[in-house]
Amino acid sequence: MSPLRQILVFVRPYGRLAVLSLVLLVGTIAIDLSIPRLIQRIIDRGISMHDGSLVLHTAVLMIGLSVLGAILAIGNNYFSVRVGEGVAADLRDALFTKIQSFSHANLDRFPTGDLLVRLSSDTNAAQRWAMVTLRIGTRAPLLMTGSLILMFRTNAELAVKVLPLLAATLAVTFWFGLRMEPFFGRVQKQLARLNQVLQENIAGVRLVKAFARSAHEAGRFAAANNALARLTVKVMRYMESMAPTLGFIIGTGVVLVIWAGGCQVIRNDLTLGQIVAFSNYMLTTVTPLIMMARLSNVWASGMASMRRINKVLDEVPDIQDIEAAQSLPSDSRGAIRFEKVVFTYGNAAAPVLRGIDLDIEPGRITAILGATGSGKSTLVNLIPRFYDPSQGRILMDGTDLRHLNRKTLLGRIGVVPQETILFSGSILDNLRLGCEDASKEDLMAAARMAQAEDFILRLPQGADSRVEERGVNLSGGQKQRLAIARALVSRPDILILDDSTSAVDIETEARIHTAIQAGLPHTTLVIVAQRITTVLKADQIIVLDQGRLQARGNHARLLAHSPVYREIFESQLGPLSGDTPVMGGLS
Numbered sequence: 001m002s003p004l005r006q007i008l009v010f011v012r013p014y015g016r017l018a019v020l021s022l023v024l025l026v027g028t029i030a031i032d033l034s035i036p037r038l039i040q041r042i043i044d045r046g047i048s049m050h051d052g053s054l055v056l057h058t059a060v061l062m063i064g065l066s067v068l069g070a071i072l073a074i075g076n077n078y079f080s081v082r083v084g085e086g087v088a089a090d091l092r093d094a095l096f097t098k099i100q101s102f103s104h105a106n107l108d109r110f111p112t113g114d115l116l117v118r119l120s121s122d123t124n125a126a127q128r129w130a131m132v133t134l135r136i137g138t139r140a141p142l143l144m145t146g147s148l149i150l151m152f153r154t155n156a157e158l159a160v161k162v163l164p165l166l167a168a169t170l171a172v173t174f175w176f177g178l179r180m181e182p183f184f185g186r187v188q189k190q191l192a193r194l195n196q197v198l199q200e201n202i203a204g205v206r207l208v209k210a211f212a213r214s215a216h217e218a219g220r221f222a223a224a225n226n227a228l229a230r231l232t233v234k235v236m237r238y239m240e241s242m243a244p245t246l247g248f249i250i251g252t253g254v255v256l257v258i259w260a261g262g263c264q265v266i267r268n269d270l271t272l273g274q275i276v277a278f279s280n281y282m283l284t285t286v287t288p289l290i291m292m293a294r295l296s297n298v299w300a301s302g303m304a305s306m307r308r309i310n311k312v313l314d315e316v317p318d319i320q321d322i323e324a325a326q327s328l329p330s331d332s333r334g335a336i337r338f339e340k341v342v343f344t345y346g347n348a349a350a351p352v353l354r355g356i357d358l359d360i361e362p363g364r365i366t367a368i369l370g371a372t373g374s375g376k377s378t379l380v381n382l383i384p385r386f387y388d389p390s391q392g393r394i395l396m397d398g399t400d401l402r403h404l405n406r407k408t409l410l411g412r413i414g415v416v417p418q419e420t421i422l423f424s425g426s427i428l429d430n431l432r433l434g435c436e437d438a439s440k441e442d443l444m445a446a447a448r449m450a451q452a453e454d455f456i457l458r459l460p461q462g463a464d465s466r467v468e469e470r471g472v473n474l475s476g477g478q479k480q481r482l483a484i485a486r487a488l489v490s491r492p493d494i495l496i497l498d499d500s501t502s503a504v505d506i507e508t509e510a511r512i513h514t515a516i517q518a519g520l521p522h523t524t525l526v527i528v529a530q531r532i533t534t535v536l537k538a539d540q541i542i543v544l545d546q547g548r549l550q551a552r553g554n555h556a557r558l559l560a561h562s563p564v565y566r567e568i569f570e571s572q573l574g575p576l577s578g579d580t581p582v583m584g585g586l587s
Helices: 003-047 052-101 104-109 112-119 121-154 156-203 205-210 214-240 242-266 272-294 296-313 376-381 406-412 427-432 440-449 453-458 476-488 506-519 555-561 563-573
Strands: 336-343 353-360 365-370 391-396 413-416 494-498 524-528 540-545 548-553
Touching (some): 003 052, 003 121, 003 272, 052 112, 052 121, 112 156, 121 156, 121 296, 156 242, 156 272, 156 296, 242 272, 353 548, 376 494, 376 540, 427 476, 440 453, 440 476, 440 506, 476 506, 506 524, 540 563, 548 555, 548 563
Parallel strands (some): 365 524
Antiparallel strands (some): 336 353
């Protein structure tokens, strides 16, 4: 959909306000166009005839019309602002809702900084476009058309002579407007780059300080900031070149009117009042063009921003339900089967997962182990359909995940990702994300399983204590335990823990696993781990190596038959001697 049609879609719900704004605008224009004619009346019939009464009455009428015009203009501004703000709010809602519908693959294609610019700066540009269109953008062409008609009615011969100049002014205005739109697209793209650097540094400011990289990051920001400044200066310099060009054309037009009109006045073919009225109409015709030229940056920016907004609104989520999507039955067991699964990220050359055949039995503990980059997190991200396999299929209780209703699927799966994300609000608010209708007792029961209840109760306000932005007032282990509790609130059929206990000690980790098994005995538990002690007592351990399933079995079997597993074990717990040590682990 074109940017213009797209923005009109968002204007349509405010059609009545927009029409009312335009009606008031037409009234304002009619008053503006009547003023030169009244001036002509004062000169030709009042001053020339020495009729003071007519001059007074006409002047009072002009004052009254000016007051009415001001009132109508205020009304037009009021309603156009309401339309513009409404369009901006709806655009932000539409963008936010669309982003929420994206799969992980869609989000991979849009950097966070870029999405923030589209939700803020681009939306504001579209808002300005809507308001300007309902005010100056509509006023200018209507005023110009009305003035042109009245110019011909005043003196057709003189009007024909200035038409080429008016056409030149119009052509210059449109030429500049069309040339500027790509410039503003580049400005918004560079602004997105600046926001990305800024967002990364604000989020990682502690890491930057820890590595003493403040100077380096300041250099990155300065480079992006200076690039934006240079590009903006270039755009503004280009825009400002319009004013001298249009000034020359308009000045030529004024001289032409005075010379040609003066000759007609000398020949008595034109009255003094008519030439004054004609000059006013000519200026009234040109003034909208100047306004349009000066505001062409608003239109160009608005169109460029709407193109960027359209890219988000037109983006099709990679993960969608098919028409006949099935809901999981209430007695779903949570058995998962991978059949020859291959997965590749976007346009990457090499697949991350290669030919995975795997069964995850319901109610059992499956642990996934492997070196960094072996595909562990990718594998578990396929279970809740954060991504779909590039080849092969994944079944739950014998049904292809792509045939299941995604909402009901996610309702049965609890996920604790590697990166712990908490939201500003109370602890209870964060836990309630796992189940909106959960009672406080259910929330605290989940916290108890996650070994979070003790530290929650020690806080000044207990479970009502506030979590600051990104959980900066909590330790890493506390944040991880809250994230686990949040996933446990809904009592999921399948629980995925993606290296989610890395910040807690081995004993606390063991207690968490023991409590989960006791509290949710029928839940299928899938654990991605870096620590060997996390997986020692899993029913099934999957060893991944460079995206391939290298080995599977329990700890004893893998220790005896898998060199990769044995190497991981000995690298963390030392060479084997005598009995195999079992530390912490799963009870």
